[in-house]
Amino acid sequence: MRRAFLAITGLAASTTALVVLKGSPGTSQAAQEPPAGTPVGSEAAGAPPSGTDAPAAAPTAAATSSPWPTRGATRSPAARPTSRAPAPRTTTARPPQQPTTTRRVTGPIVENEYGNVQVQIVLNGDRIVEALTLELPSGPGETERHSDDVRRAYNGTSGEVVRRQGADLDTVSGATETSDSYRRSLRAAIERA
Known part of the structure; x- marks a missing residue:
């Protein structure tokens, strides 16, 4: 105020x-300009024009x-x-932000009676943004189908690994051995990260 x-x-x-x-408003521009030969600034400071004895206007x-x-x-x-002087500004220093880097971390190959399982995770900073299987059991019949079920449940950018941000995953029905091997490889990859 x-x-x-x-x-x-x-x-x-x-x-x-x-x-x-x-x-x-009635004063002309010519009357305001100093006469020729007058030192610059003498009239502006209130000094009488040179050659006159007129007193300076108060x-x-x-x-x-x-x-x-x-x-x-x-x-x-x-x-x-x-x-009053303005109050000094105080600011809270923010820690320097490190650029987010995307990196891939691969877990070890884990063997089970149906084949090998190996998991890779993609991290952005400390956050898991994608999970991939580099190796899953394959073969005729139900083995291939169970591997596909595990892949659909855990992998990708919206799979259970990304949603839970860890290796605490639900077991895929009918694929207990493959699910356990997946979790062990995933835990090792998270520990490496």
């Missing part, structure tokens, strides 16, 4: 001072009450506006 009052008061005083210093109250300095004007210490 105080700043707004000072700003409005200063604006009004500055405008008044500008009008007074520029002269009234500055008006509006010209001296402006809180902002004008060219060639001086203010007394009492005329200076009082304001």
Whole structure:
């Protein structure tokens, strides 16, 4: 509130001072310019034109009450506006952010009676964003079908590994050995990461 009052008061005083210093609307431009041969700045400071004995005009109250300095004007210490210094800004320093890097970590090959299982995870920072099987049991009949069930349940960007962000996975029905081997390879990959 105080700043707004000072700003409005200063604006009004500055405008008044500008009008007074520029002269009234009837004054011509030629009358405001110094005569040829007059040192620059002598009339602006209130000195009489050279060669005349006319006294300098006293500055008006509006010209001296402006809180902002004008060219060639001086203010007394009492005329200076009082304001409080702005409070220092405090900021909470953030730790520098490290660029996120995508990396792949591969678990070991885990053997079971149906074949080998090997898992690879893709990490973005510390977060698992994808899980892949590099090796699953394959063969005729149900072995291939159970491997496909494990792949669908655990792998991908929206599989159970990404949703749970760990190796605590539900066992795929009918594929207990393959599910256990998958979890062991996955745990080892997470530990390596």
